[in-house]
Amino acid sequence: MRFIARRLLLTVPVLVGVATLVFSLIHLVPGDPVEAMLGESASRQDVANLRQQLGLDRPLYVQYGSFLRGAVIGDLGRSLRTGQRVTAAIAERMPATVELAMAAMLFAIVVAVPLGIAAAVRSGTAIDHGATTLALIGISLPGFWLGPVLAIVFAVELGWLPVSGRGTPAHLILPAITLGAPLAAVLARMTRASVLEELHEQYVLAARARGVSRTRAVLRHAFRNSLIPIVTVLGLQVGAVLTGAVITETIFAWPGVGRLLIQSITFRDYPLVQGCILLIAVAYVGMNLLTDVVYGLLDPRIRYE
């Protein structure tokens, strides 16, 4: 419990820092942010009204306090374009992003774990070199290229899958592969390294000496013990998945938070931009916290460091 409480306490200053940075974003806009939002043709009255609506006419420390309070109670203002509450707009899009992220992670696990285990078991052979090279290629393929290429092949040429949108499970396949491919590559490398390390441990050799089959020794003994670093990498990669979702959702017109962010940037809807960034950052911090806590629970040595 003390470990969890300490880890939670350490997260508080980070969250305050995150909120401060997100708050300061609107003040980084060159010139007057209100005029930037409304455009040159806006009347003085409109500019004054919006400035008041956003609270930008108040002293900076009051704005900051109000933003922090709003962030804690979930009141991030209203979208300039639609008038909808920022939290409601994000909540509406959240299920789509979560669905995509989960599908991408599932794809990554299904592809990467067997590949990583095969590479470790056959270390130094053509299978290992092939898997390692494939993983490095996977890391190097940017999603904004892989996505359109998959769409050209499987949607345009073969006509097997829809090009864009959300609705049926078929709509999910191409975005999930696009988002999951780099994660699969990282995970395959980690699985290989982790299983390889365990394979050299004496308990695996002892299991083999006792007559345990090679497959059982790998899967029941080495792989199970190599799971901690693999799960940790998976947790830490959530940030990459969330960032990748912005691009993947844009490519496939997937109605999630990432696409909402890009749309709000296009319309200079800064309250919505701030809300999306804050939410993604907080989700990222939360996942890192969860990963740390789970790691600490699984491996007691971490708790006492």
Added chain:
Amino acid sequence: MVRAGAAIVAVGLLAAVVGPWLVPFNPASQELAARLASPSAVHPLGLDELGRDVLARILGGARISFFVGVVVVGVSAAVGTVVGAVAGYFGGLVDDLISRVIDTLLAFPGLLLATAIVAVLGPSLVNVVLALTVIGWVGYARLARGQALRAREFEYVQAARAVGAGTGRILWRHIAPAVAPAVVVQATLGMAGAIVGEASLSFLGLGVQPPTPSWGTMLNGGRAHLLDAPHLTIFPGLAIATLVLGFNFLGDGLRDLADPKSR
């Protein structure tokens, strides 16, 4: 792996430097009548939606990619290494303050913060470089801090301190060489990250603005023509993937050389 990576990067660099002179077309000149033309003998990679030569634009885009990579990595590595080494060497309050800033910036998925910064500053090449540098230095700082923390306990560093060497001299002569190998490996992999970062922001319409050629902007333009001109998507993407793969091969190979245990 190092050789393959170095060869790919060298070819890419050569293409960026001399390539635009070898192609008889300007990346901005248009043949509107032949827009979206497929690859041919005259235009080996075809023409884009405005009738511009795709090969000329890819070579022009290579210059932008290398420029962004070198500037972002150079500044990030320099700033991050100095800040991280100072934090690690001095410890105490200095370390606490710097570590809190690092923790806060690391709390954002990197490219997301860059997207936010460019979104408020406005889309341009300068702002892309600025945003990628703001997110880039943190990784080097964390790395250098860890290395410096280790290095300050080395006997030769303590001996230098004991004989009265100044802080600046210890940092420059003893800590910096201990930190450098890890930073070089990180910088090589960082080139790949910076190139993808610029291309991602340009793809989202937040980076390099037309008519300046950029691989990300080219891919963004190709999205509307997946059906009738897939070459607009395939070739710029191949250029990015190949160069990034080259830097990743090089970085991975260098890491193996620097730390044989990781092999």
